[in-house]
């Protein structure tokens with residue numbers, strides 16, 4: 001039997017082994033064409049790790065879309081133990097599993113492929129590749145300020161996202177990049193991870209140049225889809241959200257304006273009402289103490305299941321429950 005003091009001591013002794021910031025995370029495993037693959041373990045030593053996933057170092061989000069780490073949440077290199085999921089038929093489904101329960105229900109889900117030169121992606125830096133988007137889900141229903149998003153659906157799907165490799169994609173070696181973008185605070189939070197797959201039985205429809213982007217390069221920090229402020233009055237009625245990045249592979253969307261009469265499926269005009277300016281008091285001065293002391297700045301987290309940081313907000317902001325896993329100051 002333990003006294004409550006002993007229990008507390010026990011609990012505290014166990015805590016340091018947990019990832020420090022449990023409000024964040026990333027892709028931890030995959031199911032590819034019915035087969036399960038474990039991912040890289042960012043909080044274990046890199047030595048001896050072997051997985052199809054490219055290494056990544058932290059659960060923390062990327063909050064600058066131009067950082068060199070934006071391709072695969074790391075420096076883009078492959079380690080000694082790099083594996084590849086081989087013989088993945090074009091047309092098959094790939095599911096990425098995030099840590100459960102994923103805490104951020106506001107923002108898009110995006111999936112990209114990038115073909116590697118040569119006979120393997122191992123040794124190829126992710127920053128050198130050209131990416132095309134094979135799947136996206138933005139604001140699915142409701143308003144920007146209070147809607148159902150791709151990421152909300154991801155949470156509802158056991159904190160996982162399934163994309164289909166288009167049957168028309170040429171066979172070859174690819175990185176697949178699953179990305180979740182969280183918009184509950186600004187700057188937007190990017191959570192991308194990559195894995196190596198070999199696609200077989202593919203088609204002959206290579207991505208067009210208009211469909212290809214580099215990472216960094218595919219996004220800018222002023223993209224409407226990365227700067228939208230969910231907490232403005234306008235956002236409570238705005239129903240258009242523009243997903244960042246290039247047009248979807250094979251979607252027929254043209255960025256060159258070559259077909260005058262076409263109704264491209266990507267929105268052409270930016271609804272200015274949904275483009276929020278960054279709050280001038282961004283969380284730069286957040287006392288990010290993990291002891292529950294101090295106050296959280298505007299847009300910073302102030303509560304939620306597992307949260308151990310500050311639970312009061314800097315004046316005049318209030319702590320609002322966003323969901324059971326996330327409360328925020330605004």
Ligand SMILES: *[C@@H]1O[C@H](CO)[C@@H](O)[C@H](O)[C@H]1NC(C)=O
Pocket residue numbers: 097098100158160
């Ligand atoms: C839910 O996700 C976990 C991985 O996070 C997986 O092990 C489990 O099989 C999934 N459950 C279902 C019903 O798919």
Ligand SMILES: [Cu+2]
Pocket residue numbers: 023024025103104
């Ligand atoms: Cu988070």
